[in-house]
Amino acid sequence: MSKTEEPTAGDGGSNHLPIYQHRKTLVDAVSANQFLIVTGETGSGKTTQLPQYLYQAGLCRYGKIAVTQPRRVAAITVAQRVSHEMGVRLGLEVGYLVRFDDCTTKDTLIKYMTDGCMLRDILGDPGLIPYSVVILDEVHERSLNTDVLLGLLKKTPSRGFRGRTVPLKVVVMSATLETEKLSAFLDNCPVFTIPGRTFPVKELFCGLIGPKDKESSVYVKEVVKMALNVHTSEASGDILVFLTGQSEIEKACDLLFEKAESIDYRYDMHDRSVEGLLILPLYGSMPTDQQRQIFQPAPAGIRKCVVATNIAATSLTISGIRYIVDSGFVKQLNHNSRVGLDILEVVPISKSEAQQRAGRAGRTSAGKCFRIYSKDFWETCMPEYTVPEIQRTSLTSVVLTLKCLGVHDVIRFPYLDRPEERFILTALKQLYQYDAIDRKGDVTRLGRLMVELPLPPGLSRALLKSASLGCEELLLPVAAMLSVENILIRPGRPEKQKQAEVVHKELAACAGSCNDFLELRCIFEKCKTSDNPSTWCKNHWIHWRAVKSAFSVETQLRDILLRLKQQKDFPKETFRGRSSELLRQCLCLGYFTNVARRSVGKAFCTMDGHGSTVHIHPSSSLFGQELQLDWIIFHDVLVTGRVYVRTVCPIRYEWVRDLLPKLHEIDVYELSSVAREEVTDEEMARWEKKRAAQRQTDTSEDASKKLEKRNSESSISEARARYLQRKRNRIQAKDS
DNA sequence: GAGCACTGC
Numbered sequence: 001m002s003k004t005e006e007p008t009a010g011d012g013g014s015n016h017l018p019i020y021q022h023r024k025t026l027v028d029a030v031s032a033n034q035f036l037i038v039t040g041e042t043g044s045g046k047t048t049q050l051p052q053y054l055y056q057a058g059l060c061r062y063g064k065i066a067v068t069q070p071r072r073v074a075a076i077t078v079a080q081r082v083s084h085e086m087g088v089r090l091g092l093e094v095g096y097l098v099r100f101d102d103c104t105t106k107d108t109l110i111k112y113m114t115d116g117c118m119l120r121d122i123l124g125d126p127g128l129i130p131y132s133v134v135i136l137d138e139v140h141e142r143s144l145n146t147d148v149l150l151g152l153l154k155k156t157p158s159r160g161f162r163g164r165t166v167p168l169k170v171v172v173m174s175a176t177l178e179t180e181k182l183s184a185f186l187d188n189c190p191v192f193t194i195p196g197r198t199f200p201v202k203e204l205f206c207g208l209i210g211p212k213d214k215e216s217s218v219y220v221k222e223v224v225k226m227a228l229n230v231h232t233s234e235a236s237g238d239i240l241v242f243l244t245g246q247s248e249i250e251k252a253c254d255l256l257f258e259k260a261e262s263i264d265y266r267y268d269m270h271d272r273s274v275e276g277l278l279i280l281p282l283y284g285s286m287p288t289d290q291q292r293q294i295f296q297p298a299p300a301g302i303r304k305c306v307v308a309t310n311i312a313a314t315s316l317t318i319s320g321i322r323y324i325v326d327s328g329f330v331k332q333l334n335h336n337s338r339v340g341l342d343i344l345e346v347v348p349i350s351k352s353e354a355q356q357r358a359g360r361a362g363r364t365s366a367g368k369c370f371r372i373y374s375k376d377f378w379e380t381c382m383p384e385y386t387v388p389e390i391q392r393t394s395l396t397s398v399v400l401t402l403k404c405l406g407v408h409d410v411i412r413f414p415y416l417d418r419p420e421e422r423f424i425l426t427a428l429k430q431l432y433q434y435d436a437i438d439r440k441g442d443v444t445r446l447g448r449l450m451v452e453l454p455l456p457p458g459l460s461r462a463l464l465k466s467a468s469l470g471c472e473e474l475l476l477p478v479a480a481m482l483s484v485e486n487i488l489i490r491p492g493r494p495e496k497q498k499q500a501e502v503v504h505k506e507l508a509a510c511a512g513s514c515n516d517f518l519e520l521r522c523i524f525e526k527c528k529t530s531d532n533p534s535t536w537c538k539n540h541w542i543h544w545r546a547v548k549s550a551f552s553v554e555t556q557l558r559d560i561l562l563r564l565k566q567q568k569d570f571p572k573e574t575f576r577g578r579s580s581e582l583l584r585q586c587l588c589l590g591y592f593t594n595v596a597r598r599s600v601g602k603a604f605c606t607m608d609g610h611g612s613t614v615h616i617h618p619s620s621s622l623f624g625q626e627l628q629l630d631w632i633i634f635h636d637v638l639v640t641g642r643v644y645v646r647t648v649c650p651i652r653y654e655w656v657r658d659l660l661p662k663l664h665e666i667d668v669y670e671l672s673s674v675a676r677e678e679v680t681d682e683e684m685a686r687w688e689k690k691r692a693a694q695r696q697t698d699t700s701e702d703a704s705k706k707l708e709k710r711n712s713e714s715s716i717s718e719a720r721a722r723y724l725q726r727k728r729n730r731i732q733a734k735d736s
Numbered sequence: 737g738a739g740c741a742c743t744g745c
Contacts, residue, residue, distance in 0.1 A: 071743065099745055116745040145744065245741060284742065309741060331741035344740065389743090397745090454745035483745095490739075497739095556745090618737045638740060646740085 017045035018195045026050060026192060027057040030133065030169060034156060035189035037182050038173045041196025042359070046173055047137055048082050051110045054133060055093075060109040062166045063132030068115045070143040071315060072098040079103070079112040099454075100552050115145035119401065122152060123451065126405060127162030132169065139174040139182065140352075141314065142388035142417075148398055151414045152405065154186060177352055177385070185416050199362040201324075207374035209328065211381050214348065219327040220248050222372045224255045226325045227305055230370060231277050237322025237367070238304040240312060242357050244331045244346055249281045249307050250492040256305070276301065282308035282316075285486055285543065294318060313356055317363065324361045324369040326354060328377065335394045335423070340610045342394065343639045350386040351378065391419045395427035396457050400436055403443045404451045433593060433662050434461050439687060446571075449564055453557065455483055462590025466582075467561050468571040474521075474583045476561075480554035481520035481547075482635060482647070488619070489541040500541035507540060508621035516620050516647040517587060517635070524550060585655050591633040592659040596645065602626040604645070608663055617644035631656070665691075 019026070019040070029036050040046050051065050059065065069075040079096035088094055095104035097113040104111055113121075115136070122128060134153060139146055150172070158167045172182060179191050208222040220243070227241055243249050256279050280294050297320060298304040306318060310330055330349045335342050349357070354371065361367025371378070390398070399410050407413050411424055431437045434457050436447030443451075450460040459479050466475040481487060488504055491497050511522035523540075527547050530536035537544035564570055575582060588595075596604035596614055604626075606612045616623050617638060633656075635647035 114744065116743090120745060141743095143743070247739060285740095311742065313742090315742075333741070346741090486740075553745095617740095619739090623737075638738090640738070640740085642738090644738075 017049060018043075018197055019045040019049045022192070022194060023049075023053050027053050027059075029190060029192055030054060030059065030171060031057075033189055034167060034169060035186040036169075036171045037179055037186070037189060037191045038171060038194065039176050039179050039191060040173075040194030041175065041198050043197040043363070044194040046194055047078055048085065050171070050173075051135065052082060052086060055110055059133055059169075061132070064108065064130050065110050065133045065135065066118060066121075066128075066131050067110070067112045067135040067137055068118045068146065068149065069112060070115055070138050070141050070146060072101075072114055073315065074138075075112045075114050076101070076103075079110075082110060082112075100556065115143060115149055118149060119145050122149075123401065123404060127157045127164050128168055129162065129164060132166060133171065134168060135171040135173060137173045139172050140177050142386070142390070144389040144393060144398065147388060147390045147416060148401070150185075150416055152407075154414045182416070185414070198359065199364070199366045201358045201362040201367045201369050203358055203369045203371065205371050205373065205375045205378065207376075209373040209377055211374075211377050213377075214381060217248070219243075219329055219372060220252050221255065223325055223327050224252050226370050226372055227256065227307075230323050230325065230368075231303060231305065234323060234368070236303065237365075238298065238306070238318070238320045239323045239325060240318065240321045240360055241305065241307045241325040241327070242312070243307060243309065243327050244329050245309060246283045246285065247492070249283055249309065252307050253279050253281050256307075276303055278302050278304050280304060280306045282306050282312060284309065284311050288545070312360065313353070317360075319364055321361050321363065322365060322367045324358055324367065326357050326369060326371045326373075328354070328371060328373040328382070332392070334392050339612055340426075340606075340608055341612070341637050341639060341643070345639075348377070348381045348383075350383045352385050354378075354382065388417050390415065391417055391423075395419060395423050396430045399424065399427040400431055400443070400447060400451050400457060403431075403437060403441070404448065408441060429666060430593065431457065432666055434458065434590075436461075439666075439684070445569065449570075452560055452564060454553075455479055455557070458590035458593065459483070460590070462586050462588075463557065463561070464564075464571075465573075465589040466586040467565060468573045469575045469582070469586065470572075471575070471582055471586070472558075472561055475586055476554050476557055477521045477524040477550070478517050478583070478587075479557055480550040481524055482517075483553055484546045484550045485543070487520065487523060487543060487546050487550075489543055491541070503540050505621075511621075514622055514625065515584070515649045516622065517649050518583070519621055520647070523547065524554075581652075581655075584649055584651055587649060588633060588651055588655045588659065591635070592656045593663065594634050594645075595651070595656050595660065596632050596634065598626065598630050604632060607660060612643060614643045614645045616648055617646040620646060620648050622648045622650065 026038070038046055038050065047067070051067055054060070054065055069078070075096045075098050079094055080090055083090040083094035086094060091103045091108070092105060093108065094110045095108040095112070097104050097111060097117050099114070099117065118134070128134065136146055136149060136153070139150065153170045156168045156170050157164050159165065170186070172186065174182060176193070183189055183191050206226060208226070209219060223241055223243060227239055230239055241252065243252055278298050282291065282294055294306055295318060304320070306312065312318060328348055329346050330353070331344055332347050333342055333344050358369035361369055402410050402413060410428070411421060428437065428441065431447065432439070434450070435444055436450050436457060438444055446461070446464065449464055450457055453460040453463065455463065459482060463472065463475050463479050466472045489500055491500055507523060508519045511519040523542060524547065527533050527536050527542065528551065533547070534544045537547060577585060593608055595607045597607060599605040599613065602615060604614050604616070606614060614637065616626055622629065622632070629650050631651050631653050632648050633651050634645035636645070638644045638646055
């Protein structure tokens with residue numbers, strides 16, 4: 001094992017951190033307890049120091065120390081820093097593991113990794129044999145994967161489990177919030193608090209937005225006013241403005257120039273600066289070369305004003321920030337199981353999130369946080385904590401992962417915050433529809449194959465179908481392109497927008513038009529075979545960063561498929577049909593839950609039982625051709641004024657005819673016993689009888705007629721009316 | 737004829 005079990009000095013510089021004086025107590029606490037919670041503000045050094053202390057104290061004798069992070073960059077940069085402090089080469093004693101980048105060896109003892117990679121590790125080795133300590137970091141962020149890990153590690157592998165020689169130790173690190181709840185969750189384990197080293201931030205409520213202003217987008221205007229106010233009346237120091245998204249940020253930046261002009265500031269369009277104020281937008285899909293300026297200090301006498309999304313709250317740290325202007329809103333993706341859709345909506349942030357934002361001003365000196373909303377807004381509109389991701393998102397992948405790990409009772413699984421039962425049942429229903437689990441709730445062979453692929457289950461299924469037909473080359477680029485961020489660039493300025501639109505239309509036409517999935521494949525191939533991919537992207541208004549990561553994803557998926565195909569029971573099928581229809585027929589196997597049939601005019605009607613009315617999004621290559629289409633499948637949904645489907649492909653009814661009845665074969669409530677693994681023999685018998693009866697009627701009555709009945713116009717409009725009524729009730733309830 | 741936060745495998 002390690003040659004250095006004696007304490008090492010490293011490169012120094014860390015001995016003065018607040019955590020240093022608690023060194024021995026911390027090591028003793030980890031040694032004495034199975035669970036430990038360590039809490040402390042940013043700057044306490046817990047992420048970089050604790051693993052080193054444990055290592056120096058010899059806790060690596062029986063295995064590695066794993067430290068999980070919700071983000072890749074964090075895992076990489078922290079590992080770099082720790083290896084430097086310890087004076088060892090990165091990738092040897094200290095390393096990191098993130099997707100596409102494994103910088104570890106089998107001898108690595110301190111391993112920083114993303115929570116997603118840890119989950120993969122567990123799937124391959126539920127006993128976590130190589131590890132002696134697992135440290136979950138940033139638990140207060142409540143990322144989906146960290147929450148799943150927390151539940152899994154609560155029943156931590158003990159001595160003897162799958163060959164473990166010592167029990168696994170679990171350390172949970174979190175900001176000061178909710179530590180009591182965490183301790184109660186982990187068998188009332190001790191909580192260790194480390195003093196932080198941050199500067200005080202004065203928090204001011206400016207009252208420009210009250211509880212009644214929730215719907216409006218007035219926050220853009222008010223935020224601009226506030227930022228200029230800070231610029232004219234506060235001492236030197238950079239400003240960080242928190243807004244909701246790209247278009248709001250662009251708007252705010254434009255307004256900043258205009259307003260600045262009217263209050264007699266010189267306005268220089270070229271470098272986007274008002275005299276004394278350098279205005280810099282910052283959001284995720286921005287090219288990295290444009291982001292660089294944000295991290296450079298402003299020239300002497302100039303104040304930087306960064307207008308950013310939530311990306312600046314956790315993912316990126318900008319030094320020199322002294323003032324925060326907080327809009328109080330965020331864009332959040334919420335899964336609505338009632339309509340079966342994910343909806344991206346603007347919502348007020350939580351109080352803990354507001355504190356997080358304010359904290360960004362106190363990293364290097366004392367700061368001020370200007371909240372554009374009133375104290376009343378704070379008290380009546382903002383929840384204490386952000387609803388954790390596990391309670392807001394589709395659980396299909398999570399439930400499949402749990403089932404594969406032998407957690408069959410996915411309802412009574414120890415969640416720190418339990419998702420609504422309905423969400424869990426919906427996930428089970430989807431897995432059943434994809435044949436990933438059977439009627440008893442057991443994972444099928446297909447389900448075991450699906451869990452290996454880092455894709456949404458539907459897409460996994462489509463890809464596996466293509467692999468069993470031997471035509472995975474067709475689908476691999478599509479699956480890769482669908483799993484990366486936005487491909488098409490949408491410029492902020494209208495004239496550029498037109499330009500981009502023309503080029504994108506040409507690309508769609510190249511792909512034979514009329515199939516957005518094919519267009520993605522076409523972009524992938526054209527870019528890949530071009531002499532200079534990045535220039536090709538620039539010329540075609542395509543995000544090079546996105547396509548580049550699609551290349552990596554494709555390679556990864558290809559490798560996984562290759563491995564899976566070597567299993568001797570990997571399914572093999574032959575395709576009888578037109579080769580031009582091969583791609584679309586494979587897609588149907590993953591997207592038959594997203595089938596829509598043309599209804600009145602240009603509207604379509606989903607066939608999943610919700611019978612929602614959807615429209616083809618204007619960015620689709622099928623837009624404007626609705627009247628020639630009868631049946632479509634779609635990849636995703638966007639809810640704005642209307643419900644839009646994007647990434648669309650026309651299909652023939654025959655391709656989904658035999659699949660659609662599966663959507664109505666089982667009711668969610670029937671799955672409640674499946675979820676709890678309490679399916680009785682009588683229940684199975686009843687079920688078989690019902691299915692037999694169903695098969696009988698299916699032969700006597702045309703299946704498509706039955707489907708039509710289920711999705712008849714009247715039932716759709718009734719469902720819609722019910723939904724709208726509920727929505728009205730909700731709004732009324734919120735207002736009162 | 738619209739306007740899409742952020743992560744992660």
